[in-house]
Amino acid sequence: MNRYFNLFTVAEGVWAAIVVPGSGALGNAAIIDLGDSTVVVDTFSLPQAAEFLRGAAEELTGNPVKYVINTHYHGDHHYGNQVFTDSQIISTDMTRDFLIKEGTPEAEVWQSGLQQVVTFLEKGRKAAKDSRLQTALTNEIADKAALLEAVPGIRRVTASLTFSDKMVVHGSARSITLLTFGGGHTESDAMVYIEDAGVLIAGDLVLSRTHPAMLSGNLDNWARIIERIGRELAFSKLIPGHGEVTDRSSLDEMLSYLTGIPEYVRQAAASGEPEEYWLARGVPAPFTEWEMSHMFDWNFRWLYQQFKQEFEVEQ
Template sequence: MMDISRVPFESPYFQLEQVAEGVYAAIVRGGTGAWGNAGIVDLGGETLVFDTFFTPPPAQSLREAAQTLTGRPPTYVINSHCHSDHVFGNQVFDDAVIVSTTRTYELMSERLPAMLEEVRAHPPSLEEAARDVQDPRMRRDQDLLIADYRAMEAALPTLQLRLPDLTFERRMVFHGARYKAELLTFGGGHTPSDAILHLPAIATAFTADIVQVDFHPSTDIANPDEWLDILEQVDNLALKHVIPGHGPVGTGEHVRIMR
């Protein structure tokens, strides 16, 4: 059994779970506009947020949770990769330093303005496709996806793209009175550039979509072999806790299951 406990902070967008002292996983409630999991780390003297959800309202709730749990607003925000379900809440953290890999910054700059322009001109309509889904589990997933996109459509009038302020190439270290946190990239697997946040003292990592628990992986690069190589390097970290990009909190075993 993992020593995970629920946190008495109520949000309609996510369930907060305490993984270790000062380390919290924000596991999304499906169909609310959050979509991709996030997290909060009290480094000791500074607060770090990992990813910012799909729309600003859940990101605002995440900011409030960070303030409540750590007693201070976030100093740093990590963008693990360029996908919108992990970065479209960035604008809520206007006073924080947002960090990503250099390649993720480039991908966000290249892809996301055009994506926003497209969805504003042609909001996605998934209801018709959902009518043909017969499997009840797949239908449930499709219904949640439709609800997430409806939440994004509702947020479009005020949604603004906020890009990272600071980039790194391979490794960046945050030093706090409680934790040292390593921001690492082993290359691109789920996207052309993916980053994880490793807390070596407690064998814990926020992996974003490099590791997903009880979810089928998806990729927008041509060669998944690099993803397998990345998972091998993540496995070498000998993790106790894994906070995935999608699904519940897992263990190091889920890295091997993902492979």
């Protein structure tokens, strides 16, 4: 047992490692048994959590982790890469290029930035009146505090093998397909499709009743990618980047969010009322009960400023 994640059997030889909120692990991971080798998809935000992930993968499959796949460049999905020193790490070309170009910040600078974020989040929690928002901020603060402590020991390990559109990894018992339909959540998002098991590992492209982070994404492309997933991939179970194991219903839920929230904010920006007036109304239905509700605040502010600028240009 560990305090970072819980393991769930999704299909024969496929497991989801669903993070414990506030533990610091932050982004979900997955384990796949290929028969003669093992695959891990994403490696959490903390190397300490990745150590447990590696141990679980080897115990479940009886084989060392041969491949590690990173779905995108956000740190909560790859900071644990350093634990898998004997594995081949795979990502899209663009994800690797982005991480190399961005470089690794100095520990002191990184920690200073994280401390500022924690201070900002604590102020938000004190001001929050909604219990769901208070819980979300409490978990986010705990996640950031854990990362802050871990920073001196984190070193960036990027992919040694990349692909541009599609890659197939073969094992003795099954093959898996690595896919990218382009960038939606980030400039480049990968998925892992396990056709024989009817499972899709979606990274942060598709979440399970959890507010997504829109700020680094292209919303139009994101929606088109989800529509394409629905058309082209046959699966019944979905392992999301955040939230619980789900199914195809999350495709429509994500589409509803990616189209509905921007339209809601557009109307808010056109109303002439300030951001705080609208944020005081809370999260609109049907997303009221979704997890990580603090993301709605961030998404709203980001979209609101974009629409206000558009309206000013038009005038």
